Amino acid sequence: MKRFEYARAGSPSDAVRRFRPGTMYLGGGTNLVDLMRLGVAEPDLLVDVSRLPLDVIEPVGDRLRVGAAVRNTDLAADPLVRTHYPMLARAVLAGASGQVRNMATVAGNLLQRTRCAYFQDVSRPCNKRRPGSGCPAIEGDHGNLAVLGASGACVATHPSDMAVALAALDAEVHVTGPGGDRIIPMPGLHRLPGEEPERDTVLEPGDLITAVELPASPPGASAYRKVRERASFAFALVSIAASLDVGSDGVVSDCRIALGSVAHVPWRAERAERLLIGGPATGAAFLEAAEAELDQARPLPRNAYKLPLARNLIVATLEELAP
């Protein structure tokens, strides 16, 4: 591991003040410490923000404010989250292990890096890790990489479960930084790779996430489902966070669908949502919407299996949610 300096921030503004090029903020460390050990992340200065008083979950009117340093375990166990945002509790519980959830923070979960094997192997080229070096995944091992929104420079996926639920819930990410405070609506925090795959998010250097705010939960029933290669402690092949509200006339009045592990971002299925809202809540309509959404997909030879998987997952989840 490369040498670095370590400092503990006394406040969010103190953390931002300490930021200089080569600085990284340290939350739970479950991804960053691993990446440092692999030589993928090489900060000169680690500013530890894990002990800032940002570990509170509190209602704000009909909204819920979740501090950036809240541990994943505490988020999933919170009575308000379990009652009003079950999709979020389910997503968090579907990720990682008990040990990792005890350490990992909300902001760190959002800002974790892709698990693409080439990104994590410094002996191989990777446009995300070393811009311009190439993407061996496109010809190589891309079995669990992106089918939607990828570019010729990068086919990485964002690995978070929690972020998929936050994208479906229209969560807002509160940020402070050298340029002041701002609010970024999900799913807009993450960006598609385009020609700059080294940038996972729209955050600017020195920006620090301080909280995630959840608007009132969407009407109707909701679910988080995750398909993976083993029953626990594995990243998704495809996951879905969905909610569905159907009127007494059988017409869909509200619908949210976000997909995980299919793109560089938690993928909000806006095309499918638009088709469904105002239409019948039937299996045929769900299938048509899923196929319309996945029409945009550009699979590679070894990840094309994700298309029928995602289609079936969308249909099965909506059928489960329909009255």
Place this chain on the structure above:
Amino acid sequence: MDITLKVNGTPHAVDVDPRMSLLDLLRERLGLIGAKKGCDHGQCGACTVLIDGRRANACLALAVAVDGSEVTTVEGLAEGDDLHPLQAAFIEHDAFQCGYCTPGQLCSAVAMLGEPGPSAVTGDLALDPELTPEEIRERMSGNLCRCGAYVNIVKAIAEAAL
């Protein structure tokens, strides 16, 4: 950097390189070799210890970042010659073969029994579920056993949970 830690009740003041993990501190500097280095990537759970009462992967925690914490390792579970009930249950149920993962399994299980709330396999999120074998398997999924002693590990934990 100078840090202080209480490990199994004993205070320690040590000067550490910022790169040092809690696991390396325990094993290389404090002579506590119970916590094991399996994968060193947070994927196997052999290094599991309790930090301020919560289970964590000691390989992923920088020693400087846990300054001031109370750490419990497998060496701290027994009271003198009296084994922790989970240790006794592991022996009773033959819940190991080579034993390499056992310190992590024990620390993980001790903390897990005190963790409230639902898991990924809990049906009703509103309830704190009963600790069925299915719940134990899900909650212990961060601890791998390459000998495959899982069946007896689950039995031992289920007995100790009663």
